[in-house]
Amino acid sequence: MVSRTTDDYLKMVTSGCEAVCEPAFWAGFDRSSVAGFYDYFLQLTMHEPKRAERFKLPHYSWLCINPKESEDMVLAQEVLDLIPKFLDRPNVLGIGEIGLNKNTRNEIAILEKHITLAAEHGQLVLVHTPHLEDKLKGTKLIVDLIKAESRLEPGRVIIDHVEEHTVSLALDAGFWAGITLYPESKCTPARAIDIVETCGKEQVWLNCACDWGVSDPLAVPKTALEMRRRGHSAEAIDSLIYQNPVRFLSQCRKFKVGR
Amino acid sequence: MRDFFARLIFSGGVRKGFIFETAREKLPSIMKREQALDLYFIDARSKLIDLAAFLDRAERSPGADDFRLAAFREALKVLGSDGPEKARRVLLAFSDPTQEPLAAAPGKSACGAWPGKK
Numbered sequence: 001m002v003s004r005t006t007d008d009y010l011k012m013v014t015s016g017c018e019a020v021c022e023p024a025f026w027a028g029f030d031r032s033s034v035a036g037f038y039d040y041f042l043q044l045t046m047h048e049p050k051r052a053e054r055f056k057l058p059h060y061s062w063l064c065i066n067p068k069e070s071e072d073m074v075l076a077q078e079v080l081d082l083i084p085k086f087l088d089r090p091n092v093l094g095i096g097e098i099g100l101n102k103n104t105r106n107e108i109a110i111l112e113k114h115i116t117l118a119a120e121h122g123q124l125v126l127v128h129t130p131h132l133e134d135k136l137k138g139t140k141l142i143v144d145l146i147k148a149e150s151r152l153e154p155g156r157v158i159i160d161h162v163e164e165h166t167v168s169l170a171l172d173a174g175f176w177a178g179i180t181l182y183p184e185s186k187c188t189p190a191r192a193i194d195i196v197e198t199c200g201k202e203q204v205w206l207n208c209a210c211d212w213g214v215s216d217p218l219a220v221p222k223t224a225l226e227m228r229r230r231g232h233s234a235e236a237i238d239s240l241i242y243q244n245p246v247r248f249l250s251q252c253r254k255f256k257v258g259r
Numbered sequence: 260m261r262d263f264f265a266r267l268i269f270s271g272g273v274r275k276g277f278i279f280e281t282a283r284e285k286l287p288s289i290m291k292r293e294q295a296l297d298l299y300f301i302d303a304r305s306k307l308i309d310l311a312a313f314l315d316r317a318e319r320s321p322g323a324d325d326f327r328l329a330a331f332r333e334a335l336k337v338l339g340s341d342g343p344e345k346a347r348r349v350l351l352a353f354s355d356p357t358q359e360p361l362a363a364a365p366g367k368s369a370c371g372a373w374p375g376k377k
Contacts, residue, residue: 026367068367071363071364101364101367102361102364102365102366102367102369103355103360103361104360104361104362104363104364105360105361105362105363106363106364107360107364108360130369131368131369132353132369132370132371132372133353133354133355133369133370133371133372133373134355134369135350135354136350136351136354136355136356137354137355137356137357137358140358141358141360163346163350164344164346164347164350165347165350165351165354171283190299191346193286194346196285196286197285197286197287197288198285198288199283199285200283200284200285201283201284201285201286202283202284229298230289230290230294230298231289231290231294232286232289236286240286
């Protein structure tokens with residue numbers, strides 16, 4: 001995880017984490033050229049796997065240009081042209097996290113190109129949905145755009161960062177839904193379990209925000225503890241926390257976990 | 260395999276049309292009311308007081324409300340209302356309800372409430 005210290009890998013492994021999946025995302029600043037993305041993709045596909053391997057933690061990644069940098073269409077196209085050169089790397093699971101940020105026309109154009117790229121290369125897709133007030137509109141736009149690409153099976157696409165008002169948009173269309181856990185401002189462990197109790201458990205996975213902002217790599221095991229406090233069985237917890245993501249990710253033959 | 264199926268819904272005994280609702284397998288809610296209160300009441304009480312203190316803080320600060328506080332007051336009405344899905348309805352109160360893509364991004368960040376709401 002490019003934004004985290006090595007201590008986090010150690011904590012994750014000792015908490016029972018069996019693999020980490022790191023999507024390409026915004027660095028907190030705009031990269032100035034395609035060369036910055038080339039170096040970033042090397043970091044995601046070569047250097048981070050080595051760092052995680054020190055703790056026997058399999059590291060996987062997803063590649064794209066994040067929607068926050070998609071307003072620059074020239075740069076975005078250059079990055080799109082770069083991605084196929086990395087898709088055969090052993091830890092690359094698919095295209096992500098693509099999506100929308102402020103729901104602009106340029107973001108939509110670049111999202112469409114990512115969707116086409118994923119379809120042409122038979123890749124799994126991980127989709128970022130916008131934050132806060134932009135999430136509802138953005139999720140609707142994203143779902144409609146991906147549904148229009150007939151070559152992408154909905155079951156090979158995960159719509160991430162869903163909340164109570166968007167989870168059904170993803171699940172009703174046959175997509176997977178990701179619930180991203182944050183220590184503040186967004187979805188908490190308690191709300192995540194509420195969503196699974198009220199909206200569905202079959203095509204849902206939970207993930208931790210592990211970026212350069214306020215985030216917690218142990219949010220998923222903390223949610224497992226929250227489920228135990230409510231009285232959920234060990235089987236129910238394992239099914240949601242472990243089996244579901246394994247089921248989705250195993251659609252990529254490169255994905256392997258220890259059990 | 261798709262894990263949902265279409266179901267016909269009838270409203271008020273009068274057939275109003277075919278509405279497709281998904282019926283997905285859910286994680287059973289197994290807590291009794293008392294257990295839910297035991298687990299979450301103190302935390303929710305604390306957050307409610309935080310909300311009250313936030314309003315006190317904002318209201319004693321000189322100046323006018325803006326769209327964020329207006330959306331906040333609208334969302335608070337949901338808390339006192341009847342019916343389920345209060346979290347979903349609060350989120351909707353803060354959401355951009357439009358469908359048209361923006362011509363250009365006004366910035367990168369979201370502020371938590373839709374500025375277009377009057």
